Amino acid sequence: MRCRKCTQNAQVELRRHGLALCAAHYLEWFEAQTARAIRRHKMIREGDRVLVAISGGKDSLALWEVLTRLGYEATGLHIQLGIGEYSERAYEVTTRFARERGLPLIVVDLAESYGLGVPELSLATGRVACSGCGLSKRYLMNEVAREEGFNVVATGHNLDDEAAVLLGNVLRWQTDALPRQGPVLPEREGLARRIKPFYLFTEREVASYALLRRIAYQHEECPNATGAKSLLYKEALNRLEERMPGTKQAFLEQFLKKIQPILAEGLGAQEVALKECERCGAPTTGETCAFCRLWDQAYRRAKKRKLLPESRAFEPRPRARRVAPEEG
Amino acid sequence: MIVRAPEKRELEVAGNRPLEEVLAELGINPETVVVVRGEELLTRDTRVREEDTIEVISAISGGHGALP
Numbered sequence: 435m436r437c438r439k440c441t442q443n444a445q446v447e448l449r450r451h452g453l454a455l456c457a458a459h460y461l462e463w464f465e466a467q468t469a470r471a472i473r474r475h476k477m478i479r480e481g482d483r484v485l486v487a488i489s490g491g492k493d494s495l496a497l498w499e500v501l502t503r504l505g506y507e508a509t510g511l512h513i514q515l516g517i518g519e520y521s522e523r524a525y526e527v528t529t530r531f532a533r534e535r536g537l538p539l540i541v542v543d544l545a546e547s548y549g550l551g552v553p554e555l556s557l558a559t560g561r562v563a564c565s566g567c568g569l570s571k572r573y574l575m576n577e578v579a580r581e582e583g584f585n586v587v588a589t590g591h592n593l594d595d596e597a598a599v600l601l602g603n604v605l606r607w608q609t610d611a612l613p614r615q616g617p618v619l620p621e622r623e624g625l626a627r628r629i630k631p632f633y634l635f636t637e638r639e640v641a642s643y644a645l646l647r648r649i650a651y652q653h654e655e656c657p658n659a660t661g662a663k664s665l666l667y668k669e670a671l672n673r674l675e676e677r678m679p680g681t682k683q684a685f686l687e688q689f690l691k692k693i694q695p696i697l698a699e700g701l702g703a704q705e706v707a708l709k710e711c712e713r714c715g716a717p718t719t720g721e722t723c724a725f726c727r728l729w730d731q732a733y734r735r736a737k738k739r740k741l742l743p744e745s746r747a748f749e750p751r752p753r754a755r756r757v758a759p760e761e762g
Numbered sequence: 763m764i765v766r767a768p769e770k771r772e773l774e775v776a777g778n779r780p781l782e783e784v785l786a787e788l789g790i791n792p793e794t795v796v797v798v799r800g801e802e803l804l805t806r807d808t809r810v811r812e813e814d815t816i817e818v819i820s821a822i823s824g825g826h827g828a829l830p
Contacts, residue, residue: 435805443802445804447805447806454805492821636793636821637822638793638794638796638821641819642796645796645819646803653819653820655823659823662824665822665824668794669794672793676792676793
């Protein structure tokens with residue numbers, strides 16, 4: 435098929451938009467659509483300082499690339515999770531990307547900061563790896579932003595990610611989570627604004643962008659992701675999408691537009707007042723934040739299992755190191 | 763033709779037909795992959811030739827708590 439805008443051969447087809455584009459016009463379209471999402475939701479405003487969470491996968495690296503091309507100064511944050519060779523390769527890919535483009539990067543190594551990586555954390559707490567990992571990443575994104583003076587945290591969540599989360603929440607009618615989902619989570623005391631500029635691109639569209647831009651991203655999946663429910667939800671949604679193009683976008687967008695406001699009102703969803711965690715000062719609804727509770731428990735059990743020396747005390751403050759563009 | 767599928771599988775399948783048919787035969791949903799021939803991304807209507815080698819790249823990632 436031919437590109438809609440010129441006579442070149444089309445390389446990416448966007449069935450839900452009735453559009454097919456050649457490489458050059460696709461890259462242009464993708465960047466313009468990102469700029470539009472940022473404008474439409476006022477994701478980034480004059481004077482904001484942006485931290486972009488970088489895993490080394492296609493979504494986060496593509497996001498860093500696009501933000502930079504759109505003229506935003508975004509500093510990367512890579513969290514070294516300690517999941518064997520997978521994490522080592524993620525670190526290599528991320529530092530190489532930053533170095534090649536001269537972009538500022540902050541790295542927090544979980545094992546360096548807290549003595550345990552994701553596998554040991556899982557072993558010590560008896561919780562599945564993804565639960566401690568996700569909680570720690572969300573906490574560290576916000577803490578590093580707070581300490582380093584960033585008021586915006588950008589993540590590469592795409593349409594498939596968001597539609598899968600929505601489906602999971604709908605299947606169980608999670609009335610606590612449904613009112614909170616969206617492309618922008620506003621700034622609150624101690625909480626950076628969380629933005630998802632890619633929330634209307636399908637996973638295939640982001641991968642196409644990354645490949646056409648020749649971004650060397652990590653293709654392999656986290657070994658812990660095997661069998662994750664989110665993958666099952668994505669598969670189900672993609673079967674629907676194949677038969678009915680536009681399903682994923684309509685599902686998410688119409689929910690955000692029509693249902694979420696009614697839901698929030700009906701539930702009388704009020705913002706719970708935030709306090710400061712007595713251990714680390716991070717915003718929390720209780721006395722101690724979930725991160726400190728998780729790691730306190732992990733330390734107690736890790737010492738029993740001799741994974742940590744008895745003398746080691748849990749220090750919540752992460753050790754963030756700046757990787758200058760010439761290092762890594 | 764040769765298909766390099768995800769998880770390092772290499773398969774030999776019949777060519778001279780639209781990519782869509784090749785993916786259907788392999789049980790791959792076109793929405794979940796990007797297909798590459800050399801430097802070029804292929805749309806589902808592209809006719810793949812007998813002498814082609816194509817690479818099927820999975821677009822789906824998952825299981826990460828917070829960072830994509």
